[in-house]
Amino acid sequence: MRLLYKLLLLMLINLLSSQAENSFSSLGSFKTLSNAVVKVIEDVWGDDQKSVNFIISINNPENIYVSSIVSDIMLQSSLNPTVGYHVETIEYLKIKQKLPKLSAIVVIETFEDFTNFNKILTSDLISFSSYQGDILLLFLNGELTELNEIFNILWKKQVYNVNAIYEGTNEIVEVKTFFPFKVNNCSDTTPTLINVFENDEFKNDLENFFPDKMKNLKKCTIRVGTSNSSIPYVFASKLPNGTYELSGRDISLIRTLSELLNFEIEFAYVGEEGHLIENGSSSGALKMLLEGKVDLIISDFWLKANRMKFIDNCIPYISQHIAFVIPPGAEFTAFEKYFKPLDSYTWIGLSVVFMSAFLVIYIFEKLPKVHRNFLIGENIKEPYLNVLVAVYGGSQHKLPDRNFARSLLMVFLMFCLVMRTIYTGSLYRYLQAPITHSEAQSIDDMLERDFKFYTVSSILDLLQGQDRINKRLVLFPPDRRNEIINEINTNPNFKGALFRSLTGILYYNQLNYNKTQSMICKEMFMMFHVVIYVPKDFYLKEAINQKIQILIASGLIEFWHKSIIDQRFRRIEEDDEPESIKLDFWSIHSQINT
Structure with a gap:
């Protein structure tokens, strides 16, 4: 089927070429431009075996000039088997509103053509990510005077991995882009010449045809939201001037990212992590992100599927267990x-x-x-x-x-x-010995003892499908957590267990090393992933992901995480009471006597 499609495509291209043959001599200048585009297709996208969205954003796509250059580009590049095509017009995309998230060549004659394309431009249509796809604006009538405005419009949509290619004077093809981050200017969309095509070759190497614009933010400011309910991952010490000094695992991570990507941090410290539910209702740091008051939030945020409708996340940088705080076993009389x-x-x-x-x-x-x-x-x-x-x-x-x-x-x-x-x-x-009855060792054990399960609302979506637990669920406000923990720790007859991250329990035990500590059930409930949340289509997401992968591989994030807790405070109770004398002992004893 794919072979048949390619044959039909070649036939269509040949037909268009033959129709334009008589007039193409008068369009000789287009030949240089089409050769330059073919070179980009083969050397930039062909090596990676990518497919390309060919979008005709022109009011009259049957225009002889348009058909001539498009047919010539496709005819030449069709000989390269590593490149595939999706050819669409703006009118069709207005109906379809969906394309594979691939690289794109957008054919434009006028600023009005770009405006029509911009109206349908979403991250569903074309990937905004520089690590998944690229956009090449193909101007047929030379450089548009509105190029700066075009780049500005795209940057406001957080589309930055885009180049404009056109034919300048003396049949020299120019390639321009913009670099948003410059010293003292963090939204610069001034067109910058990065390459020229002359005598059938580009002056500069095509390996960086689409420059990496996110590797150096030139000390531009990123607003980071965090909360005071994330101890031990975020610590806040209030200074005499009313500001806060922040530290902890997550603060170490974001500060290291700022050094690697060269940006300044402006912290927005809020009272709680907050919630974000199915209907879009939100609070705390999550609400600040949705309202655009911060660029990203970091505060031991768990990766949750219901949030993906409204915001995006970077890759998980640490994984933790959700455990149960259980009451100690009652002492024997x-x-x-x-x-x-x-x-x-x-x-x-x-x-x-x-x-x-x-x-x-x-x-x-x-x-x-x-x-x-x-x-x-x-x-x-x-x-x-x-x-x-x-x-x-x-x-x-x-x-x-x-x-x-x-x-x-x-x-x-x-x-x-x-x-x-x-x-x-x-x-x-x-x-x-202070021997006690055994503590609950598993979820089944807790169910048999008729335990109730105490939790805050933020964990409810992780309990979907857990019918046995949901029937015994007790919700409580976050400000009652310490009260419930104290009741569980001091009352052996308490019929309940509390959901909490394992690290949070260990940190509590570390703080209360000379007081009553929390017991931990041997069976963990589940593993959850911790992420940085960002807005949809956030321009810095992929750059952050790359650096997080490096930090994970180096073991630095794991080091920050483990440095929070002294593992000696991990009180998962083992059955260490004196062993009762069993019948086997008497049989051995009788054999010795005989």
């Missing part, structure tokens, strides 16, 4: 600790041994005296009491006369002695 040295199976086994002893005594008490005296002894009047005395370590005032009865009693006494010694040692450890 003194009575419970008496039973902890042995596990339940051992208690059952011992009970069976003692009950068997009493049962044997009972049976032999009913038998003839000869049998009773053989097993228990004639001189033993209270055998039940002797068993209890042996269990609790009392003295045996009378021993059986017969050797068999004495041997049997000695074995039982030895067993009781070993059992008492082990139990006493294990009991001492339990009585000395």
